[in-house]
Amino acid sequence: MNPDELLRAELTRVARVLGAPDTVVPVLERPRDPAHGDWATNLAMTLAKPLGKKPREIADALVALLDLAAAGVAETTIAGPGFINFRIDAGAHAKPLAQILEQGAAYGRSTGGAGRPVNVEFVSANPTGPLHVGHGRQAALGDAISALLEGSGWQVTREFYYNDGGVQIENLAKSLWVRVAQRVGIDVPIPEGGYNGEYIKEIAERFVAEHGAPSPEVLLPGAEAIVAGSRPADAALFDAMRRFGVAALRAEQDLDLKAFGVRFDVYFLESSLYTDGKVEETVGMLVQGGHAFEQDDALFLRTTDFGDDKDRVMRKRDGTYTYFLPDVAYHVTKWKRGFTRAINVQGSDHHSTVTRVRAGLQALEIGIPAGYPDYVLHQMVTVMRGGEEVKISKRAGSYVTVRDLIDEVGRDAVRYFFLMRKGDSQLVFDVDLARSQSEENPVYYIQMAHARLSGIFRVGEVDAAAVTADGVQWDCLAEPAERELVASLLDYPRLVAGAADALEPHRVAAYLLETARLVHGWYHKHHVLGEPEHIMRARLALAKASRQVIANGLAVLGISAPERM
Template structure:
């Protein structure tokens, strides 16, 4: 049993004896201040009300009744308003390192998702141009969230929705047509709302079909751009399980069926030649048009039809990663799903929204990519700083905050660069084993006496490693990869600290063996954490 579990069990037993109500959960947490001990609980404060006693009196009783030896506890203090602080025996803390090695790359995984299906949709760019940095943030976020969910026991499906129908595609087609005419020497301006990037000329140049066949031009442009985006995603190392085409919703009459069902529900009305949905019944600030007076549908109608397919495909949980500039769609899509009245939960789908990305180089904002014209592409970024740095930088801030991507920092091979810093900690641990092997030292970890790991830096590092599973679980539950990123930074710091202060190789064999276990455990945790974020853990740098 893990030390924390032992304490929790003992606290549970005492709480019951004291007459705590059923369902009282005992929360153990790391005290913010290390001087307060290894674990703390506020259970005495929680029980104060139901037991009608002072928190400190309850805490005192718990302290007296606590059977410390079995739980590996060295001392218990009552502090502050009624906290119980536990200090563990050093060898109990150290024993965790052995468990980590045993679990290996499975360390940190859990099964709280129970294998339930969850759909994670992200990027979902219109095939009207190369992916820009915002899509990059989405790709990093979506992929990491998907992996975190996998690590916590969910059956995850990564999905990409191509908006290959509608007005944007029409604009794309007209833009390419204009460039085709231009190539023949005609004057042909890009239409309003059209695309001006250099890539439009490339698409026109590679077109070999009928010059006046608009459907052919459209098909060519869309397929070229999809191929282009696939290359962007491949460069980023993201793989999707499903590519869902918006056009298929029209082909399969899903859009018509959805409109029909919404009309049947009585939540729609005709007004000024358009068909409206009463989204105000579901918290929107005004009703929304479904069918425009030109007979075509507004974008959110296929979006509703699309989410109905997710539901029917067995995803009781769906998560959409999007730019916050699209946040107004949230209410509309959910309203449409509710109006259908087919038992879809109100909060379906869940949204993870992220704020803007700005790229800086030399302290100046970079605004333009040559190929795309008006924005910086993901590919530019990956080419310049590498996939790992791009991913980490996109993940280290919470989605709610705008993100400034400092290209100079991301490229830097120094410890100021957070990715480099974490990967370096991993490489250093690997270096110990590499050098050890060269010296003929057996770096196996069997028969180590971990109670020798008593240095403060060692105890602190081990405690951080012990927290890894909880960090993964918390990060996954909150859909917030940046938590894990922060954790890795802190853990890397502790690993560097330990490495600087204490040598492994060249120590007396028993101590060396114990430290080899710790080095291996640290290496495993950092590697697992990086992998959960989609970042590699190089063995040397």
């Protein structure tokens, strides 16, 4: 057991001796100021009320009873309003580093998930345009959350949901038709709700190259129909364009994701919910359950029975379904596929769907828990370029794509940029700044720490694999900079576990920055190579452990850990 675990146990024992209620659990934490010691507890303060005594008196009583030899406590002090500070002797303090050397890449992993399946859905962009910055944030976030869950023992399925069945796709097909028509000189505008982006022109080029140019006799009336708000008479050609457009954009998005280093296990097509009859089936169940009603020729679901502020339309007057219904049907498939836990990473502009989808699932009454699925909502990304905000609009054709960012700033820097912030704070991405400061991006500071540590082994011609805990004199790591670094490394498992629990990867990012700072400080102040044998061996062990922890943390964020830069 590590010193902190022994301390906790001993504090609990002594608290009971003094008559503390069972509900009091000693809290042991790292003092902000290392001068206060390695661990501190506020136990005396929390006991003041139940015991009816002053905190300082209780602290004195506690200290008198504590048997701290096993935990390697070298010094105990009472400070401030009643904190009890413990200083661990250097040897006991650093000894747990052996665990890092033994566990290697597995250090920091835990088994809380117990192999249970969890579905993490993210990005889920409509196949109507390239992935833009907002999707980038979501890709980085979803991927890191997945990695965190995998690290804590969950069996993760990364899933991408394609909304390929709705009005948006219809508009895509119409836009493509118009672009094809424009190529042969027909003068028609992009329809209302259509997509103006240059990429539609490129896809139109490719469509003509592969399918040949349709005749103006077909294109013109079709274009006129589109302008008039309906669809072309030549359904076969229109459908071919729709499929071509979707396929082209999916391929494009796949390339973006690949460039970003994100892989999905499942691509789920909304259209399959219709072809497999899942939508009909879900409607049937909702009607049968008695939570549906007809009004104004539309079919409503009484979502207000489940906490929504108004009832929602499932089937419109024209007989088609709103997005809401397939969403519910889709989540039913998640549940039925065995995902008793599902997490949806979405932009906060979708937050109104949270209550709705959950209400729909409740109305089915098939045993899905009320809080299913979980949502991680991130705030919007504002893009600045040339000192102005770039209004992201696929329809207007103005956006900054994920690939633009990666090309300009680099994959690691982009990932870090998106992950260093909490998901629920808004985020300004200044493209010019990101490019000009790419050298200053904090991610390089962290990677540099990894590279420097690697350099020790390279320059010293020391085989890192041969560095083990055997025979290391841990009490050699007694310098303040070493003690701080050691403490940080030993905190890593608790940190990642907390980040996984809260679904907050930014904690790992912040931790890595802090740990890298300690590495740089230590590296600068203390030498490893050329020191007396026993000191060098201890420091090599510390260097190896530090490098391992940084590499493990970067892996969670999907960022590389280079040996040299």
